[in-house]
Amino acid sequence: MTISIAETAETIDTPVLPTTETAKPANVKEVLAFLVSQYPLCFAQDEHIKPLKVGIFQDIAQRLGDDSQISKTQLRQALRVYTSSWRYLDATKEGVSRVDIDGQPAEVIDAQQAEHAAKLLAESKQKAAEKRKARMQEQRAKQPVKAPVAPSDKKRPNKTLVKGSKPVKAAPKAVVPAAKETIATVAPALLTLEPAMLAVGNKVLVKLGQTPMPATIQEVSLPDVTVQLGSGMVIKTRQDSLYQA
Known part of the structure; x- marks a missing residue:
């Protein structure tokens, strides 16, 4: 045994x-x-x-x-x-x-x-x-699996009324006026860079995103132009992204 x-x-x-x-x-x-x-x-x-x-x-x-x-x-x-x-x-x-x-x-x-x-x-x-x-x-394995309870569709009241008190109407929601369109900062119009100005050493403006940045032309290989930004970074961009400084 x-x-x-x-x-x-x-x-x-x-x-x-x-x-x-x-x-x-x-x-x-x-x-x-x-x-x-x-x-x-x-x-x-x-x-x-x-x-x-x-x-x-x-x-x-x-x-x-x-x-x-x-x-x-x-x-x-x-x-x-x-x-x-x-x-x-x-x-x-x-x-x-x-x-x-x-x-x-x-x-x-x-x-x-x-x-x-x-x-x-x-x-x-x-x-x-x-x-x-x-x-x-x-x-636990032998216990029957309970079916999930469906959530109730009824909305619960926002506030519970105290017995004996008068119901208080909820204050109307403030009407939020539609947001006005953001007025873009007035900036001078960018002047297209003439082909004759595409020369090494010329000062130009290169548009990166929404803000034009000053740069110096380092190399011209149309339609690409290599420029150096004021920060020292050298990038290659398209001719149509350059404007007069």
């Missing part, structure tokens, strides 16, 4: 004693309950759990004898569940003394054993969390 480590916390918390003294334990819970009742100084089912002596299985098997109601297989399974529980692993800390079957101190837990117990505890808790998450996702 395989026992899940993630389920050991519940296993130890709720032991079930056999119904009679002669009845054989039917499951791991009953075996653990038997061990707690027979060896209370060694086994516990609450926060008083203590780490067990190495080789405790042989001691218990010898104490029970061949006529025991508990088989060695059941005893191994019960000890595996007991020592894998979260409380037991949490109690296995460096410097803590293990106990024998009579509750007497045995060997002291070293750093390596404590680290191993802490690692097993973290892994067990992670597996339990993953199982809970998987169950929740499975439950």
